[in-house]
Amino acid sequence: xxxxxxxxxxxxxxxxxxxxxxxxxxxxxxxxxxxxxxxxxxxxxxxxxxxxxxxxxxxxxxxxxxxxxxxxxxxxxxxxxxxxxxxxxxxxxxxxxxxxxxxxxxxxxxxxxxxxxxxxxxxxxxxxxxxxxxxxxxxxxxxxxxxxxxxxxxxxxxxxxxxxxxxxxxxxxxxxxxxxxxxxxxxxxxxxxxxxxxxxxxxxxxxxxxxxxxxxxxx
Amino acid sequence: xxxxxxxxxxxxxxxxxxxxxxxxxxxxxxxxxxxxxxxxxxxxxxxxxxxxxxxxxxxxxxxxxxxxxxxxxxxxxxxxxxxxxxxxxxxxxxxxxxxxxxxxxxxxxxxxxxxxxxxxxxxxxxxxxxxxxxxxxxxxxxxxxxxxxxxxxxxxxxxxxxxxxxxxxxxxxxxxxxxxxxxxxxxxxxxxxxxxxxxxxxxxxxxxxxxxxxxxxxx
Numbered sequence: 007x008x009x010x011x012x013x014x015x016x017x018x019x020x021x022x023x024x025x026x027x028x029x030x031x032x033x034x035x036x037x038x039x040x041x042x043x044x045x046x047x048x049x050x051x052x053x054x055x056x057x058x059x060x061x062x063x064x065x066x067x068x069x070x071x072x073x074x075x076x077x078x079x080x081x082x083x084x085x086x087x088x089x090x091x092x093x094x095x096x097x098x099x100x101x102x103x104x105x106x107x108x109x110x111x112x113x114x115x116x117x118x119x120x121x122x123x124x125x126x127x128x129x130x131x132x133x134x135x136x137x138x139x140x141x142x143x144x145x146x147x148x149x150x151x152x153x154x155x156x157x158x159x160x161x162x163x164x165x166x167x168x169x170x171x172x173x174x175x176x177x178x179x180x181x182x183x184x185x186x187x188x189x190x191x192x193x194x195x196x197x198x199x200x201x202x203x204x205x206x207x208x209x210x211x212x213x214x215x216x217x218x219x220x221x222x223x224x225x
Numbered sequence: 226x227x228x229x230x231x232x233x234x235x236x237x238x239x240x241x242x243x244x245x246x247x248x249x250x251x252x253x254x255x256x257x258x259x260x261x262x263x264x265x266x267x268x269x270x271x272x273x274x275x276x277x278x279x280x281x282x283x284x285x286x287x288x289x290x291x292x293x294x295x296x297x298x299x300x301x302x303x304x305x306x307x308x309x310x311x312x313x314x315x316x317x318x319x320x321x322x323x324x325x326x327x328x329x330x331x332x333x334x335x336x337x338x339x340x341x342x343x344x345x346x347x348x349x350x351x352x353x354x355x356x357x358x359x360x361x362x363x364x365x366x367x368x369x370x371x372x373x374x375x376x377x378x379x380x381x382x383x384x385x386x387x388x389x390x391x392x393x394x395x396x397x398x399x400x401x402x403x404x405x406x407x408x409x410x411x412x413x414x415x416x417x418x419x420x421x422x423x424x425x426x427x428x429x430x431x432x433x434x435x436x437x438x439x440x441x442x443x444x
Contacts, residue, residue, distance in 0.1 A: 180404065
């Protein structure tokens with residue numbers, strides 16, 4: 007029995023339209039679920055439109071192909087990592103703390119259950135759809151590698167670390183942080199690590215990368 | 226026109242039989258090719274027998290199931306690595322050379338095109354056949370990890386390195402050495418690295434693992 011007078015009234019005339027970028031976001035979110043549920047081959051554009059609650063016409067206008075939809079899903083996921091890395095260049099922190107945060111952000115992105123499912127989809131279906139491997143490589147591997155490599159180069163420039171081959175070292179850092187837990191999840195042998203496990207691994211990874219494990223003989 | 230008198234003559238009576246272990250080897254070799262060509266789901270026991278040139282009856286007597294055949298293929302491949310590691314405990318070498326040989330043996334095993342294809346088969350089909358993930362994990366990941374972990378523990382015991390968490394450090398060492406090149410091959414983006422590339426990576430990996438990259442300030 008409350009009065010509705012204070013509720014905003016629907017504008018008259020032309021119906022209010024949702025801005026395209028918001029609709030786009032809904033479509034990408036729906037595509038994320040659809041790829042997760044049905045794989046790449048099995049995902050249908052119609053099902054994505056339905057999940058998103060938009061007409062197929064609108065969807066095709068915004069994102070015209072499944073390949074593009076897949077690229078958007080990957081990019082959206084990776085952007086969060088790039089933002090995390092940019093937002094904190096960590097320039098004021100001691101290098102071990104800063105490196106720990108870099109690998110923590112990387113681990114949080116890549117050891118997430120959904121990212122692993124996406125990666126597994128790529129590995130499983132890139133035989134039939136080589137374009138998804140290329141997309142994943144460009145939009146995920148290459149972009150995150152570039153960000154981490156850039157960060158390491160800055161530290162070299164500051165004279166804090168020395169690396170003969172920055173790209174190779176970047177790859178090694180990435181492999182240290184994620185290979186084994188990622189594989190265990192991909193094989194269905196373990197659940198994705200929780201944030202405490204990822205944090206512990208990030209700390210150990212940063213220390214080992216900076217200082218190695220050789221024991222300097224006393225005396 | 227040479228005289229054949231010196232050639233061994235075929236024994237009379239009962240035809241000479243091939244020893245079972247030799248036939249087994251032929252069957253495993255044929256299975257390796259069959260899995261490579263047809264995947265796990267697509268591989269048929271009859272096709273393996275035919276490739277091996279043995280009767281299906283003989284094959285079933287020696288290796289009764291496809292799951293067991295798969296285990297044999299994986300084990301056979303891993304045994305070479307375990308042998309390489311055992312044969313050279315490298316105890317007399319300086320630790321950096323010894324570690325380089327350990328990761329070189331590991332890289333040579335795991336960055337081989339066929340090993341990568343086998344791993345990819347596991348990732349691609351373990352949804353439908355969880356037993357192949359379990360087999361691959363037991364017969365490959367676990368065995369090689371144990372061997373490397375054992376080697377690192379010995380070095381800790383000798384006081385040459387210090388590691389808080391040997392299993393975690395082992396996983397990091399493995400990831401450093403192989404993740405990135407392995408992935409590039411799995412995604413069909415690069416050819417498998419040649420032995421010179423693997424060797425260069427093994428050297429860099431051993432140095433980074435032992436000494437890190439922190440630059441000790443002069444003075």
